[in-house]
Amino acid sequence: MESERDTVRKSLYEMVDMERAIEQVVSTCQDIFLASSKSGAGYSERVPLSECYGRVLADDLFSVVDVPGAPVSMKDGYAVRMSDFEAPVSPQHEAAGTRVFAVKMEMHATQTGEEQIPVLPDGCVAYVATGAVLPLGADAVVMVENTRAASDESVEILKAPYCRGQDIRPRGVDLAKGQLVLSKSELILEAEIGLLAACGVSHVSVIRPPVVGVLSTGDEVVDVSESRSAALSAGSTYDSNRPMLLAACAAAHAQVVDLGIVHDHAAELERTFMDACAKCDLIVTSGGVSMGRRDLLQRILASKGTVHFGRVRMKPGKPLTFATLLPNAFEPDAPPLPRTRVVLSLPGNPVSSFVCLHLVVIPAIRSLQGHASPLPPIVDAVLAQDVKLDPERPEYHRATLVWNAELGAFQARSTGVQQSSRLLSARSANAFLVLPALDETLKSGSKVRAMLIMQERLNG
Numbered sequence: 001m002e003s004e005r006d007t008v009r010k011s012l013y014e015m016v017d018m019e020r021a022i023e024q025v026v027s028t029c030q031d032i033f034l035a036s037s038k039s040g041a042g043y044s045e046r047v048p049l050s051e052c053y054g055r056v057l058a059d060d061l062f063s064v065v066d067v068p069g070a071p072v073s074m075k076d077g078y079a080v081r082m083s084d085f086e087a088p089v090s091p092q093h094e095a096a097g098t099r100v101f102a103v104k105m106e107m108h109a110t111q112t113g114e115e116q117i118p119v120l121p122d123g124c125v126a127y128v129a130t131g132a133v134l135p136l137g138a139d140a141v142v143m144v145e146n147t148r149a150a151s152d153e154s155v156e157i158l159k160a161p162y163c164r165g166q167d168i169r170p171r172g173v174d175l176a177k178g179q180l181v182l183s184k185s186e187l188i189l190e191a192e193i194g195l196l197a198a199c200g201v202s203h204v205s206v207i208r209p210p211v212v213g214v215l216s217t218g219d220e221v222v223d224v225s226e227s228r229s230a231a232l233s234a235g236s237t238y239d240s241n242r243p244m245l246l247a248a249c250a251a252a253h254a255q256v257v258d259l260g261i262v263h264d265h266a267a268e269l270e271r272t273f274m275d276a277c278a279k280c281d282l283i284v285t286s287g288g289v290s291m292g293r294r295d296l297l298q299r300i301l302a303s304k305g306t307v308h309f310g311r312v313r314m315k316p317g318k319p320l321t322f323a324t325l326l327p328n329a330f331e332p333d334a335p336p337l338p339r340t341r342v343v344l345s346l347p348g349n350p351v352s353s354f355v356c357l358h359l360v361v362i363p364a365i366r367s368l369q370g371h372a373s374p375l376p377p378i379v380d381a382v383l384a385q386d387v388k389l390d391p392e393r394p395e396y397h398r399a400t401l402v403w404n405a406e407l408g409a410f411q412a413r414s415t416g417v418q419q420s421s422r423l424l425s426a427r428s429a430n431a432f433l434v435l436p437a438l439d440e441t442l443k444s445g446s447k448v449r450a451m452l453i454m455q456e457r458l459n460g
């Protein structure tokens with residue numbers, strides 16, 4: 001048993017590898033998601049298409065219509081019967097390889113009912129617009145560029161269609177009624193929204209977003225809204241973590257709850273956690289997880305639940321802490337709520353928070369929504385300059401990747417001094433270079449692994 005004296009000098013937690021830490025967070029969140037999908041309680045909600053971007057589908061989806069609903073033309077041109085091209089023709093047209101047909105009707109792209117579709121008379125053609133329903137009996141389309149107006153009512157076809165069905169979209173070729181269009185657990189982005197609308201679906205069942213509460217801790221931390229009313233004292237610092245985390249969690253389609261700034265005071269922290277546990281699936285905190293006397297979070301979490309890890313072999317973000325709490329941990333007499341609560345306590349240094357946000361918070365939110373691939377993608381990149389490695393901890397080095405056509409590779413440029421308080425090192429970053437712990441310098445031109453973040457920035 002360690003004495004009180006020892007515990008202030010040495011962390012209670014073994015240092016775990018970052019890959020293992022990420023895996024543990026993701027698999028715990030996936031288990032919570034699976035348990036809630038089985039119980040069905042509050043698992044999904046029905047939303048209009050305008051609200052489903054970035055959400056995960058809760059059910060398989062089938063088309064309720066054929067697209068197109070009838071054979072339609074793929075070109076502006078003339079609908080023809082192929083058999084009419086076998087009829088005898090004048091020697092003059094025979095020699096020229098052309099044929100003249102009477103144009104008996106015009107079909108435009110309108111909301112044609114099935115009963116309104118006319119029959120194409122033998123030996124005649126119909127003018128058809130792109131997307132227009134074909135007259136019955138037509139089995140190919142000749143585009144206008146292969147025709148010449150012979151008179152007001154006839155057309156000379158200069159190049160006969162080479163096969164039946166040419167330039168026709170048959171009924172149901174794009175989507176067939178009853179066809180599985182999207183599967184449960186698929187991510188809905190713009191293509192999927194277009195697809196759903198195309199097959200007549202106006203509302204979909206999507207996974208309910210996790211409720212994510214965000215709080216900052218620290219007696220020195222000041223809300224930015226106070227910036228107009230009071231000058232910042234020497235020891236104070238504006239709260240940059242909470243606005244950053246709230247924005248990123250909302251962008252990851254969580255329902256966010258601002259839990260404010262909490263002092264380094266055990267009773268106040270416990271009260272905030274009690275309140276958060278009642279309404280949040282995931283509680284994200286920053287600050288108060290390291291070795292200071294007022295770093296109280298790990299002790300509170302350990303007393304109310306399970307701390308899975310409290311130190312990670314990574315830079316920046318070493319004191320990253322992951323805990324789970326039973327939903328009634330702070331109110332033992334209250335009836336248990338359906339889900340285990342997840343707590344991710346990020347280190348207070350703003351860049352450490354930023355890095356942990358991308359490495360564990362966003363993957364946790366994605367896992368709680370049933371995303372099949374919750375982790376950021378990793379690509380190869382080539383260093384644009386020398387980079388000094390950290391001898392003790394693997395580093396997530398902020399960098400900007402730019403595609404270099406000459407190299408046929410992404411080139412990675414460091415964002416500069418990587419100190420964990422220097423938020424400017426996150427500015428314009430679109431990747432973390434995943435660097436090993438080694439006492440050496442990686443030379444310009446070396447190949448490294450790069451984890452893509454904020455992919456909107458990949459093009460600068």
Ligand SMILES: Nc1nc2c(c(=O)[nH]1)N[C@H]1C(S)=C(S)[C@@H](COP(=O)(O)OP(=O)(O)OC[C@H]3O[C@@H](n4cnc5c(N)ncnc54)[C@H](O)[C@@H]3O)O[C@H]1N2
Nearest residue numbers: 216238239240241287288289290291295318347348349352
């Ligand atoms: N003796 C040791 N000290 C420290 C260790 C260690 O291993 N042994 N680890 C260091 C590392 S690494 C980190 S990272 C920090 C993280 O500590 P905490 O999570 O306890 O963070 P705080 O001490 O509360 O704050 C650190 C720093 O960040 C500023 N801060 C805090 N919250 C915010 C916020 N919301 N917005 C902007 N800035 C914030 C705070 O004022 C401090 O300057 O611990 C090292 N220490």
Ligand code: MOO
Nearest residue numbers: 316317318352420
């Ligand atoms: O790990 Mo700390 O986040 O390096 O400063």
